[in-house]
Amino acid sequence: MRGFDDVSLEHAPLMWPNGSFLCFCLRVDIDTVRDAKACSSLLPLLKENNVRATFFVATGPDDLGRNAFQAIKRAGRKKYAMRYGFDGLRGLLLPRLDVEEQLQAWREIIDQGHEIALHGYWHRRWAREALGWTEAETREAVKEGMRRFVRSFSFRPRGFAAPSFKTNKNLGRILGEIGFIYSSNTRVEEHFDFLKGARSPVLEIPVTCRNVEELLLDGFSEEQASEKVCRKLDALKMEKGLLCYYIHPYFELCQCRKAFRRIMLRARELGAWTPTMGEVADWLRNGGGAEDTPDL
Secondary structure, eight states, X not given: OOOTTSOOOOOOOOOOGGGOSOEEEEEEEXXXXXXXXXXXXXHHHHHHTTOOEEEEEEESXXXXXXXXXXXXXXXXXXXXXXXXXXXXXXXXXXXXXXXXGGOTTHHHHHHTTOEEEEEEESHHHHHHHXXXXXXXXXXXXXXXXXXXXXXXXXXXXXXXXXXXXOOOTTHHHHHHHHTOSEEOOOBOSSOOXXXXXXXXXXXXXXXXXXXXXXXXXXXXXXXXHHHHHHHHHHXXXXXXXXXXXXXXXXHHHHXXXXXXXXXXXXXXXXXXXXXXXXXXXXXXXXXTTSSOOOOO
């Protein structure tokens, strides 16, 4: 699997609905209980900027606290606290809770035109082990995630995102067999040929930009980080491109709310189409506006 910085595939400019020259996809990763609880506060910000999003919900236990000592050693105490807060001790000093059961705002999310999709099963375990799973182990993890998702939300998700972008050679085929329409399992930095995979059973929509959270942890200021993302939006408008940007709700609201607002405002100023990822998948499968496809 290629990394974040080494994929560069040129593609012809896409034609987005309503005369837009840019598509801004917001992917909201709900990895933890704290992320799930933050969603009710995130929704007003999305509504204010007329942005629709896809919320990828991890199912199973939030026990990321078991990674605390390694993460603190790797990133430092301050950086770990910035990302996880006291909930970063869940599963270590705090009781484990299932993430999907803590998403109390899920009906509001759907009612406001957003999408809910699956972010795997048992986030910490997936991130640590999925690269080495057998086909049977991969299938069992996806099926268990699906079972828990349907139990909590009463519908089947159309999209899937692998926790921590950890995938293996069997995952794509298994997602198709189970009935997923699209995935967001990878991340790229440069151009990506979205139409190339439009005929695949599961269409891949990768994350295409480093987020403010990552840039802050690398030492950028909030202003510098948001400026970097805004410049990416400006460049992609010239190419009629797609920016798939991902966030963790708790971090965005508590650590970089100003930067997040600025990015959404910039997308709005540029006249970006801001659909759910499911809508993007449908649009690309219909040819990406290459012919006279009606606006969504």
